[in-house]
Amino acid sequence: MKEFIYSALPSRVVFGSGKLASIAEEVEAIGASRALVLCTPLQKAQAEIVGRLLGSRLAGIHDGAEMHVPIESARRARALAAELGADCMVAIGGGSTIGLGKAIALEAPIPIIAIPTTYAGSEMTPIYGITENGLKKTGKDVRVLPRSVVYDPDLTMTLPLAMSLVSGMNAIAHAAEGLYAQDGNPVMSLMAVEGIRALAQGMPAIVANPNDIGARADCLYGAWLCGTVLGNVGMALHHKLCHTLGGSFNLPHAETHTVVLPHALAYNSPATPGAMAKIAEAIGADNAPIGLHKLAKRLGMPTALRDLGLKESDLDRACEIALSNPYWNPRPIEAAPLRALVQRAWEGSEPQP
Numbered sequence: 001m002k003e004f005i006y007s008a009l010p011s012r013v014v015f016g017s018g019k020l021a022s023i024a025e026e027v028e029a030i031g032a033s034r035a036l037v038l039c040t041p042l043q044k045a046q047a048e049i050v051g052r053l054l055g056s057r058l059a060g061i062h063d064g065a066e067m068h069v070p071i072e073s074a075r076r077a078r079a080l081a082a083e084l085g086a087d088c089m090v091a092i093g094g095g096s097t098i099g100l101g102k103a104i105a106l107e108a109p110i111p112i113i114a115i116p117t118t119y120a121g122s123e124m125t126p127i128y129g130i131t132e133n134g135l136k137k138t139g140k141d142v143r144v145l146p147r148s149v150v151y152d153p154d155l156t157m158t159l160p161l162a163m164s165l166v167s168g169m170n171a172i173a174h175a176a177e178g179l180y181a182q183d184g185n186p187v188m189s190l191m192a193v194e195g196i197r198a199l200a201q202g203m204p205a206i207v208a209n210p211n212d213i214g215a216r217a218d219c220l221y222g223a224w225l226c227g228t229v230l231g232n233v234g235m236a237l238h239h240k241l242c243h244t245l246g247g248s249f250n251l252p253h254a255e256t257h258t259v260v261l262p263h264a265l266a267y268n269s270p271a272t273p274g275a276m277a278k279i280a281e282a283i284g285a286d287n288a289p290i291g292l293h294k295l296a297k298r299l300g301m302p303t304a305l306r307d308l309g310l311k312e313s314d315l316d317r318a319c320e321i322a323l324s325n326p327y328w329n330p331r332p333i334e335a336a337p338l339r340a341l342v343q344r345a346w347e348g349s350e351p352q353p
């Protein structure tokens, strides 16, 4: 018997096609009346739809969300929220836009309503990240957890296919590591398995037809479950490696997760046979790491770090950084097997324990 502590985070989720239309009710439900809408320049049109739906409750639209939340961009957004007298934020977009909302909420008591349009999962977590002087600092604070989350699969129809797939693998990574988390619990494990299953079903279906709304809904449903796991239990080697590679070598977030995941799971597989069996079953494979590697290849996702722009000469430093900051992992992290792992991930070869 495994002992556990289960402590639920407060969360309200509205899920369904067309649910964006209920955004004004969500603002009212949290007792707010002046919403600052956040987005990236690319998603301004979606933000303007939100603005029209909010009507008199719209304080303004800020399209200044950027990848990795640079501190200067957080400061600009905080100043704007204060100047407009906003009493809530509506963040429509992926992890970068929701991350900007979190950077504001960290300093001002303004709740976030998130409308996620990728599968990254930030909307379900109390984790924030802000980049200052080239270093991304992350932390945990329940004040940044969105008060309400509206998942509308219609909004994901514009997410390019390639991005949809790597974002889906990013979500699977949260659930996979959640299955062997040191502080894992049976509720999160149920969510993790169901999240992986929904994404493994939805991803091939959106390759077959990117406009399949049912498949898009499966992926978004999976992303909600996987994001919940990320917000509730600790992550290990895989997330640490991706954080190192993204932060120190400026590699793209979801693509890096996609390439590294099968290799990090293979590394941990000797210590986590139960988790591996659950992942394998959820994706319909005999072996979890090899099954995920094959899924990525079959659907045309990147499978080699060299194709993401990482130089082979950077691999030693990547390992040094990953080893320099000790953290819990189900299998002890040792230099030689870690170096072999990143070599295989760089080459795109088959994962091995």
Ligand code: NAD
Residues within 6 Å of the ligand: 040, 042, 043, 067, 068, 069, 093, 094, 095, 096, 097, 099, 117, 118, 119, 120, 121, 122, 123, 125, 126, 127, 128, 129, 155, 156, 157, 158, 159, 160, 163, 167, 230, 253, 254
């Ligand atoms: P992103 O938010 O950077 O989005 C990538 C691009 O896709 C942006 O230009 C965005 O506007 C566009 N886009 C998003 N949805 C779209 C849609 N439906 N249609 C068209 N374009 C769309 O990407 P991401 O992968 O969602 O987020 C990555 C960032 O989030 C990273 O910085 C990562 O560290 C962070 N993150 C944080 C957490 C957390 O818990 N704090 C969790 C996951 C990711």
